[in-house]
Amino acid sequence: MKLRRSMLFVPGDNAAMLSTSFVYKPDSVMFDLEDAVSLREKDSARLMVYQALQHPAYADIETVVRINELNTEYGLKDLEAAVRGGVDIVRLPKTETAQEIHELETHIARIEKACGRPVGDTKLMAAIESAIGVVNAVSIATASPRMVAIAIAGFDYLVDMHTRRSTGWEPELFYARAAVLHAARAAHIDAFDVVYGNVTDDEGFLREVQIAKQLGFNGKSLIHPKQIDLLHKAYAPTEAEVSHAKRVLAAAEEAHRKGLGVVSLDGKMVDPPVIHEAEMALQLAEAV
Amino acid sequence: MKVIKEAIAGTVESSDLLVKVAPSGKGTRDIVIRSEVMKQFGKQIKKVVTDTLDKLSVSDGSIVIEDKGALDCVIRARVQAAVLRGCGSQELDWGRLS
Numbered sequence: 391m392k393l394r395r396s397m398l399f400v401p402g403d404n405a406a407m408l409s410t411s412f413v414y415k416p417d418s419v420m421f422d423l424e425d426a427v428s429l430r431e432k433d434s435a436r437l438m439v440y441q442a443l444q445h446p447a448y449a450d451i452e453t454v455v456r457i458n459e460l461n462t463e464y465g466l467k468d469l470e471a472a473v474r475g476g477v478d479i480v481r482l483p484k485t486e487t488a489q490e491i492h493e494l495e496t497h498i499a500r501i502e503k504a505c506g507r508p509v510g511d512t513k514l515m516a517a518i519e520s521a522i523g524v525v526n527a528v529s530i531a532t533a534s535p536r537m538v539a540i541a542i543a544g545f546d547y548l549v550d551m552h553t554r555r556s557t558g559w560e561p562e563l564f565y566a567r568a569a570v571l572h573a574a575r576a577a578h579i580d581a582f583d584v585v586y587g588n589v590t591d592d593e594g595f596l597r598e599v600q601i602a603k604q605l606g607f608n609g610k611s612l613i614h615p616k617q618i619d620l621l622h623k624a625y626a627p628t629e630a631e632v633s634h635a636k637r638v639l640a641a642a643e644e645a646h647r648k649g650l651g652v653v654s655l656d657g658k659m660v661d662p663p664v665i666h667e668a669e670m671a672l673q674l675a676e677a678v
Numbered sequence: 679m680k681v682i683k684e685a686i687a688g689t690v691e692s693s694d695l696l697v698k699v700a701p702s703g704k705g706t707r708d709i710v711i712r713s714e715v716m717k718q719f720g721k722q723i724k725k726v727v728t729d730t731l732d733k734l735s736v737s738d739g740s741i742v743i744e745d746k747g748a749l750d751c752v753i754r755a756r757v758q759a760a761v762l763r764g765c766g767s768q769e770l771d772w773g774r775l776s
Contacts, residue, residue: 405694405752434687434759440775441751467770474772505772 391670393417393677394539394580395609395625396618397454401426402435412447414615420454423468424483432464436471443475454515456481460493469494473501473512479538484546485516486523491533498536515539515582519546524566527573537579541611542570544584557594560601571606580608589614599624626678627671635668635675642668681739685763688748688756695745695753697760702740707731713745726750730757733774739764 398416400407402423411419421442427435443453455477457468472480482494491514502509514536518524524547531540544563548554553562567583574581583602586595599621602610610621627635638655642665645653653660684700695713702708709731713723723745730753731741739761745753758775761767 405689405748405756406692409693409749409752433762434756437755437758437775438752441755444776445749445751470770470772474776 391673392452393608393673394452394582395674395677396621397541397582397609397611398615398618399426399456399585399611399613402439402455403427403431405438408438408442411615412451414618416451416612416615416618417609418452418454418479419448420456420481420611421477422456423464423471424456424458432458432468436464436468440471440475443472443477452478454479454481456483456517459484460490460497466497469497470501473498473507474505476507477512479513479515481515481517481541483517483543484519484523485530486520487526488529488533491516491530491537495534495536510536512536513538515541517541517543518566518570519543520550521547523547524569527570528576531573531577531579537577539580539582539608540570540574540577541582542566542584543611545587558597560598567602567605567607575606581606583607583610585611585613586617587613589616592620596620596624622678625674627675631671632675635671638664638668639672679734679736679761679765679767681736681741681761681764682766683764685760687759687763688752690744690746692746693748693752695743695748695756697756698742699760699764700740702738705738707737708740710740710742711745712743713747715745715747722750723753726753727757730754731761734758734761735774736761736765 394417396416397418397420398411400411400419400421402421421439423435423439439455455472457472457480458464460466498512499509502511514534515538516530518527518540531537547566548562556562571581586598588594595617603625612618638660641653641655641660681699681701686696686698688694688696690696709727711723713720727743
């Protein structure tokens, strides 16, 4: 299973970050052509991302490009650069309806054919940034077999909801987080939590990571490399959890060897969901 | 392609480069490269710049580059951006940009 704990935002026109972000080993790098790039630098950033996507340093890391909305003068050009550059995933911002995903995949298929990529090779993720997007999250998440993830973006959403970020358990985001997460799970795709904007506040960041992890998010969108290690460690299982996971898999293996359908461990049944959980725990432990 | 107006792309920040293009005024392609890593990578930088200009068929223009240790992919992108701006080109021919 592909781990998607950390998705690091890299401004598309930032040469230094484009040249080094792979060093920090996030699970995914997201080159941003949207909000992080000024209007007068859109053309240059698009070429930077197109070239960076083809750099060997990014061959072994999942790449994502956040394009501008398709109804802007930049969106389709960004899409051409991303798909022709070989991006793994296109991230559509401010997604509000499944129709936008359908329109996007039609354009992607056309570009894939034109540049010789297998049709269907480019995957999609949608960022939900409004109340209508949250309400339509299930239809968006299930809109295309290309969809691999869905993300909640907090800033625009909270403006739309006439509120602002608080500290602590963040009640203002609870419904959106739960709705987006349920949509992701119903569609069998991954879910990303919001960015944490204060890069000097590790304590606040980790508090928010715990909320996301406990709710069940695969990970978070990140805006600074220093957040990657903090996040990966927070998502890592404890030694006791790793030890238990190994015992679960050993018990399952023994049951398989003996031809038994199920087996118990410490008085609890070891069935496929328990085995899956144990496998995930070991994968997360190995990835830290 | 012919550079018809002055244009720039990039920055002078570390790992980046600033590319200035202008009409040459004499129908030639003139390239000036200044780099902090000229001794070690000068030949490679010149090759990337020349290849990029060749692919864009730039035969007429002055190209001045101030490199601050940029990777090849960054050099390629910034040269392309400056040239396309200087040629007033709106449409991208992706076959020339890879």
